[in-house]
Amino acid sequence: MIGKWLDIGPVTQIEPGTARTLPVDGGEEIAVFRTMTGDCYALVNKCPHKQGPLSQGIVHGAVVTCPLHNWNISLKTGEALGDDKGCVPTIPLKVDAGRMFLLREAVMGHASGAKAA
Amino acid sequence: MNAPQNFDRGGRERLVVIGNGMAGCRAVEELLARDPEGFEITIFGAEPRVNYNRIMLSPVLAGEKQFEDIVINSAEWYADNGITLVSGDPVERIDRETQTVIAASGRSEPYDRLIVATGSDPFIIPVPGKDLPGVVTFRDLDDVEKMLAAADAGGPDGKAGRAVVIGGGLLGLEAAHGLSLRGMKVTVVHLMPTLMERQLDEAAGWLLKEELERRGQTILTGADTESILEADGHVAGIRLKDGREIPAELVVMAVGIRPSTTLAKLAGIEVERGIVVDDHMVTSDPAIMAVGECVQHRGTCYGLVAPLWDMCRSLADFLVNQPTGYAGSVTSTKLKVSGIDLFSAGDFSGSDGSEDIVMRDAARGVYKRVVVRDSRVIGAVLYGDTGDGSWYFDLLKKGEDISDIREALIFGQAFAMGGALADPNAAVAALSDDAEICGCNGVSKGQVVACIAGGAHSLDAVRSGCKASASCGSCTGLVESLLALTLGGDVKSGPKTMCKCTSFTHDDVRRLILEKELRAIPQVMQELHWTTPDGCASCRPALNYYLLCAWPGEYEDDQKSRFVNERLHANIQKDGTYSVVPRMWGGLTNPKELRAIADAAEKYGARTVKVTGGQRIDLFGIHKEDLPAIWADLNAAGMVSGHAYGKALRTVKTCVGSEWCRFGTQDSTGLGVKIEQATWGSWMPHKFKIAVSGCPRNCAEATIKDFGVICVDSGYELHVGGNGGIHLRGTDLLTKVETEEQAMEMCAAFIQFYREDAHYLERTASWIERVGIESVRLRLADPEEVRKLAARFRISQKYSQHDPWAERARGKRADLHAHIAQVRPLQMEPAQ
Numbered sequence: 010m011i012g013k014w015l016d017i018g019p020v021t022q023i024e025p026g027t028a029r030t031l032p033v034d035g036g037e038e039i040a041v042f043r044t045m046t047g048d049c050y051a052l053v054n055k056c057p058h059k060q061g062p063l064s065q066g067i068v069h070g071a072v073v074t075c076p077l078h079n080w081n082i083s084l085k086t087g088e089a090l091g092d093d094k095g096c097v098p099t100i101p102l103k104v105d106a107g108r109m110f111l112l113r114e115a116v117m118g119h120a121s122g123a124k125a126a
Numbered sequence: 127m128n129a130p131q132n133f134d135r136g137g138r139e140r141l142v143v144i145g146n147g148m149a150g151c152r153a154v155e156e157l158l159a160r161d162p163e164g165f166e167i168t169i170f171g172a173e174p175r176v177n178y179n180r181i182m183l184s185p186v187l188a189g190e191k192q193f194e195d196i197v198i199n200s201a202e203w204y205a206d207n208g209i210t211l212v213s214g215d216p217v218e219r220i221d222r223e224t225q226t227v228i229a230a231s232g233r234s235e236p237y238d239r240l241i242v243a244t245g246s247d248p249f250i251i252p253v254p255g256k257d258l259p260g261v262v263t264f265r266d267l268d269d270v271e272k273m274l275a276a277a278d279a280g281g282p283d284g285k286a287g288r289a290v291v292i293g294g295g296l297l298g299l300e301a302a303h304g305l306s307l308r309g310m311k312v313t314v315v316h317l318m319p320t321l322m323e324r325q326l327d328e329a330a331g332w333l334l335k336e337e338l339e340r341r342g343q344t345i346l347t348g349a350d351t352e353s354i355l356e357a358d359g360h361v362a363g364i365r366l367k368d369g370r371e372i373p374a375e376l377v378v379m380a381v382g383i384r385p386s387t388t389l390a391k392l393a394g395i396e397v398e399r400g401i402v403v404d405d406h407m408v409t410s411d412p413a414i415m416a417v418g419e420c421v422q423h424r425g426t427c428y429g430l431v432a433p434l435w436d437m438c439r440s441l442a443d444f445l446v447n448q449p450t451g452y453a454g455s456v457t458s459t460k461l462k463v464s465g466i467d468l469f470s471a472g473d474f475s476g477s478d479g480s481e482d483i484v485m486r487d488a489a490r491g492v493y494k495r496v497v498v499r500d501s502r503v504i505g506a507v508l509y510g511d512t513g514d515g516s517w518y519f520d521l522l523k524k525g526e527d528i529s530d531i532r533e534a535l536i537f538g539q540a541f542a543m544g545g546a547l548a549d550p551n552a553a554v555a556a557l558s559d560d561a562e563i564c565g566c567n568g569v570s571k572g573q574v575v576a577c578i579a580g581g582a583h584s585l586d587a588v589r590s591g592c593k594a595s596a597s598c599g600s601c602t603g604l605v606e607s608l609l610a611l612t613l614g615g616d617v618k619s620g621p622k623t624m625c626k627c628t629s630f631t632h633d634d635v636r637r638l639i640l641e642k643e644l645r646a647i648p649q650v651m652q653e654l655h656w657t658t659p660d661g662c663a664s665c666r667p668a669l670n671y672y673l674l675c676a677w678p679g680e681y682e683d684d685q686k687s688r689f690v691n692e693r694l695h696a697n698i699q700k701d702g703t704y705s706v707v708p709r710m711w712g713g714l715t716n717p718k719e720l721r722a723i724a725d726a727a728e729k730y731g732a733r734t735v736k737v738t739g740g741q742r743i744d745l746f747g748i749h750k751e752d753l754p755a756i757w758a759d760l761n762a763a764g765m766v767s768g769h770a771y772g773k774a775l776r777t778v779k780t781c782v783g784s785e786w787c788r789f790g791t792q793d794s795t796g797l798g799v800k801i802e803q804a805t806w807g808s809w810m811p812h813k814f815k816i817a818v819s820g821c822p823r824n825c826a827e828a829t830i831k832d833f834g835v836i837c838v839d840s841g842y843e844l845h846v847g848g849n850g851g852i853h854l855r856g857t858d859l860l861t862k863v864e865t866e867e868q869a870m871e872m873c874a875a876f877i878q879f880y881r882e883d884a885h886y887l888e889r890t891a892s893w894i895e896r897v898g899i900e901s902v903r904l905r906l907a908d909p910e911e912v913r914k915l916a917a918r919f920r921i922s923q924k925y926s927q928h929d930p931w932a933e934r935a936r937g938k939r940a941d942l943h944a945h946i947a948q949v950r951p952l953q954m955e956p957a958q
Contacts, residue, residue: 017947021350025319026660026686029946030750041946045660046475047323062702065690065750067663071475074663076690076698081663083478090478105399106384116949 014103014110017041020049021107028064028073030054033116039100040064041109042084044071050084051102051111057082057095138166141445142227142235144217144389145243146171148180149418149434151199153241156442158207164446167209168235170227173266174214176201180266181431184462187270187304220393222411239413239445242390242401246383246419246429251292255354260361261377264301273301276376277308286311290364290374292351294321296461298380299338303463305378306343313344313372315351315364317381325459325470327659329486330493330509332648337466337491346370385420385427400427405451406444407437417441423454430457458519460512469515472505472522473497474659480504485536486655493652494536495659501529514538554607563608564594564601574605578612585609585629602629602655625664627656632668632885639676647673647684661687668886671773674809675881678922685939691771693942695930696753697744704753705746707770708760709806712780712798712818713741722763730756739850740777740815742768751943757931766929769806773887775814775877778802779827783820783837792837794820797866801835801873807927808877808919811884811893816873829857832880832890833873842869846876847899849891858899860906875912878919879905 023029023043031039031051040054040063048071054064061077071084081090087097101112141157143150146169154167171177182196204211212229219228220240228234248263250256262272273289281287286309291302294316306312314321320331321338335345350367354377363373385400396402396410400422407415407423417437419429428434433455440452458471473480480499486492492510496503496518502525506518517539521528528535531542559572569592577592588605589595595605624632635654644650647669651661661669666687673681691697696704708723723743727735733747748756757767770776778801781787783794798818805816817828818835827850828834834845834857841864845857860876863869879902884893894902905911934943 015949021317022941022946024686024941025323027942029941029944031946031949033949036949039949044475045328046320047318048475059700060702062698065694065698067666067689068686069660069662069666070658071478072662077700079663086478088478 013113015113015116017109017111019108020047020104023049026068028066028068030062030064031111036117037098038062039111039116041102041111042068042073044068044084049102049104049109051100052082052084052087053098053100055097056080057087057089057097058093063097138164139238140236141165141167141239141241142237143167143169143241143243144220144227145169145241145245145418145420146173146177146211146213147243147245147418148177148198148431149245149420149438150241150243151177152435152438153243153417153441154207154209155199156438157445160442160446160448162207165239167207168237169204169209169211170215170217170229170235171211171213172216173268175267176204176211176213178267181462183264183267183270184300184304186267187264187273187301188307188464189304190464193267217389220389220414222393222414225413237413239415241441242395242409242414242416242420243418244386244389244420247386248379249382249384250379251351251381253351253353255356255361256379258354258356258361259359260375261354261379264297264378264380265383273305273376273378274308277305277310279375281375287376288363288374289313289376289378290315290372291378291380292364293378293380293382294318294345294347295324295380295382296322296459298378299334300462301378301380302338302343305376306341310376311342311344313346313374314338315349315366315372316345316347317350319348321345321347322461322468322470325507326468326509327474327495327507328648329652329656329659330468330470330495330507332646332652333491333493333509334461334466334468346372383419383429385422387420390416390420398422405440405453406449407441407452408444415441415444423452426454428455428457430459432457456519456523458515460515467508467510467512469506469508469512471515471519472503474505474507482658483532483536484655484657484659486652488653488655496536498528498532498535501527501532503528503535554604555611563604569594571608574608575612578609583609583613624668625662627651627658627661627665628654629657630654635669636672636676636882639672645673645677645681647687671809671811671886675922679925685942692773694750694753695757695767695771695934696748697771699746701747703747703749705744705770706748706753706756706760707738707742707744707768708765709768709802710742710765711802712778712795714795714799715743719763719765722760722765726756726759729759738770738777740770741779742770742777744770751945754934754937754940754943758935761929761932761935766806767931773810773812775802775805775808775810775816777815778805779815779817779831781818781820781825783818787820789823790820790837791839792820792842792866794818794826794835794837797835797837797842797869798826800866801870804870804874804923805877807929808881808923809926810877810881811886812889814877814880814890830854831857833876835869835873841865844869844872844876846902847890847894849889851889851891853891855891855895858894860899860903871912871916872906874919875906875915876902878915878922881919881922882915 025043026045028040028042038054040052042050054062056075058080061075063073065076066073072081074081080093087099089095100115103110177199179196179198185191215229215231217227217229226234226236248265262269289305289310289312291298291314294314302312302314320328321334352365352367355363361377365371387397390401391397401416401420403416403421403423407417409416418434436455443450461468474497480497483496485494495507497505503521508515534542557571561571563571563574573592574594582588582591595602623629650669670684670687685693696706727745730748730752732745736744738744778798780795780798784790815831816833817826817831819826819828820837828836830848830850836843843862844860846860848857849855
């Protein structure tokens with residue numbers, strides 16, 4: 010039996026102000042962000058606009074700017090900020106003893122198989 | 127200090143407290159205040175002393191206080207209240223069946239109610255050498271005594287001893303301060319890039335670092351400890367993961383605390399991160415309660431003292447059957463380092479819908495940031511002037527609507543609550559004529575008003591007219607208020623600011639970076655009063671470029687401030703894959719290179735192979751994780767990065783020139799190769815293209831390039847400012863020269879002029895239209911200027927002509943390309 014949280018490794022793997030990617034077999038790739046102040050967030054790695062890889066955007070505050078068309082996406086809610094409208098799914102993330110954990114069902118929830126079911 | 131053994135219980139409940147620290151004793155105090163007679167109390171303490179104020183250990187270490195000063199409850203207090211104190215005898219077991227606790231000595235004590243207040247343990251990072259003599263934590267008086275002994279002993283050569291403090295949080299910095307005051311040479315090693323990152327934002331953290339360094343401490347951020355070094359069975363220093371070694375006779379680990387839950391776990395009480403309690407501090411066992419740093423309440427564990435007081439109140443209320451319930455605490459922090467004022471409260475990490483109000487006064491070293499959401503204060507960070515900390519904290523806790531005082535909120539309580547003064551314009555109107563507005567240039571309100579009355583109807587006009595707000599800019603808001611007051615609605619909007627994070631223009635920022643010798647992004651943001659904590663996607667890349675251009679070889683490139691193309695040295699495409707362009711000097715290639723390109727295209731599944739407008743070959747559809755490998759292959763065939771992705775020199779397009787063409791007048795291909803070899807790798811305000819045509823037929827289309835050369839019989843025509851982009855623009859003729867050397871020199875000078883003068887993301891075409899071709903010609907007509915500019919360009923090139931692909935192919939910054947982990951269905955669904 011595996012717990013409901015997936016261990017994805019130590020926080021120190023992500024330089025503050027950047028993100029890293031987590032591919033999910035049969036599901037949506039996830040982007041794991043760490044802000045300059047050290048907070049961690051996870052989003053599906055697709056801008057709600059034209060599916061740009063948010064993991065490659067510039068992170069400022071708790072916001073990432075999509076590298077394709079500069080939409081600003083909130084890391085906390087996944088919502089597009091400013092005049093843009095759209096939302097990308099967020100994945101609950103917790104940090105414990107320096108390691109990051111993602112909520113399993115949320116990771117799976119964006120697996121294409123789960124959607125079809 | 128023991129209570130009489132034959133104390134008559136008289137039907138009173140037996141209350142046992144495990145933990146003689148701040149929480150345990152406070153709980154008892156609260157209880158005694160409500161019901162002095164209701165309980166027979168026994169307190170177990172692991173430390174062999176009475177209850178003292180642990181948060182005051184820092185001043186004891188710093189020599190500002192003695193142990194006696196920080197004792198909370200003396201032996202008399204225990205006796206007077208009939209409390210049995212069992213000190214120096216830690217509890218080892220709780221027997222819930224028989225409701226008894228058993229201590230190390232074998233002593234057992236029955237209870238009707240039990241309070242667990244075991245606090246927390248310092249976190250020890252599991253590195254080799256952690257158990258060596260000379261490695262200490264910073265938790266209790268014993269630790270302080272060990273540190274003081276090390277400070278007194280001095281170093282091996284009789285000089286002051288050296289200490290390394292691992293952890294740049296609250297505790298670590300207080301330890302470092304104390305040791306530093308005791309005469310030790312202290313190095314603080316912090317994993318994160320910002321000191322006290324849980325309490326401070328980047329800007330405040332930077333100010334704190336500067337101040338501590340000024341005081342002689344060495345602060346290493348982003349430093350990961352690999353191991354603790356040993357010599358003669360004693361600690362000798364530490365080694366960082368990057369290989370640096372720091373010698374020291376004392377190593378203090380102050381990286382954090384974790385709830386002390388072993389006892390509770392053994393007893394089978396529900397424990398997650400801490401001992402789980404409800405709003406009345408009751409654990410999963412109704413007879414057992416818990417308070418302090420060992421508990422987890424509504425998912426939160428606290429490491430500060432204020433929540434502890436709240437918990438103890440709720441616990442006592444519950445015990446006397448008047449339950450009030452604890453709803454969690456909002457916490458605030460101050461750093462107890464003398465002479466450094468620092469306050470932090472609530473949420474300042476910048477959440478949705480929250481707005482930042484930021485004030486920076488570089489001259490006074492003051493930084494204030496108040497975070498507001500829905501007209502309520504939700505967080506505050508103050509550095510340098512914390513006088514209003516308690517006021518902001520009060521607003522925060524009460525959740526008061528601040529819409530009415532918002533304009534003046536950042537100026538503090540006195541200003542914001544001053545009735546009529548709540549309008550900042552009114553406050554400025556109330557100033558006397560000789561009140562100083564601009565401290566840098568000594569300009570009074572009267573002078574500014576006179577300047578405005580004299581026709582300066584915009585901020586910029588005031589800046590050039592009377593110099594107010596022209597230096598550090600901290601008085602910009604005041605000047606704007608004066609403009610509004612004096613002119614009513616007639617204020618002319620000034621030139622466009624760099625972005626919403628600053629009131630300065632690109633020109634101002636570039637000028638001030640040089641004038642004030644600003645050498646890092648957080649420093650620019652602090653000194654120039656950025657209104658956001660760490661900028662935005664627009665100013666970060668611009669600042670990175672400006673610093674890179676201003677301080678070649680010195681400024682360390684900030685990858686996270688670069689657009690993805692420059693960070694990954696490849697072009698992102700609409701489907702999230704990348705394209706890769708190897709450099710082909712002057713457009714020349716050979717069979718070996720073509721073969722390598724073809725092999726790479728096949729091996730890495732390039733879906734499209736395209737000849738670019740700049741005469742290079744573009745491989746499309748490469749995946750991020752394959753980039754280092756394809757670069758390694760192309761490097762192996764002798765090719766380097768074409769920078770086709772960068773705000774940088776892209777290509778030098780050529781025709782075949784005199785070698786083959788019957789009209790060619792000069793060796794245009796040869797010159798193109800030379801120019802490309804001199805200019806490649808150079809970062810620019812925008813992409814930069816060059817072409818060399820061998821005759822006026824202009825087959826290389828040199829007249830729509832940023833820098834174009836047209837070879838003619840008598841020499842070389844040099845053209846600038848062309849652009850084939852959205853706004854097609856033909857070049858202006860800059861000048862004509864006779865030799866290749868002169869053409870190359872002028873090219874270097876022109877590029878450097880553009881690099882130093884243009885705004886970030888401004889092509890040469892729009893730059894020249896803004897500043898005028900005449901001013902460019904004038905500057906470059908002066909041979910001395912040309913020589914100086916070209917020399918500066920060459921210096922800068924010394925530091926930029928290294929192939930970024932080769933570095934990455936060798937494994938540098940592999941984290942930018944590799945996934946953090948991989949999730950496979952099997953891992954997720956082991957049951958299936």
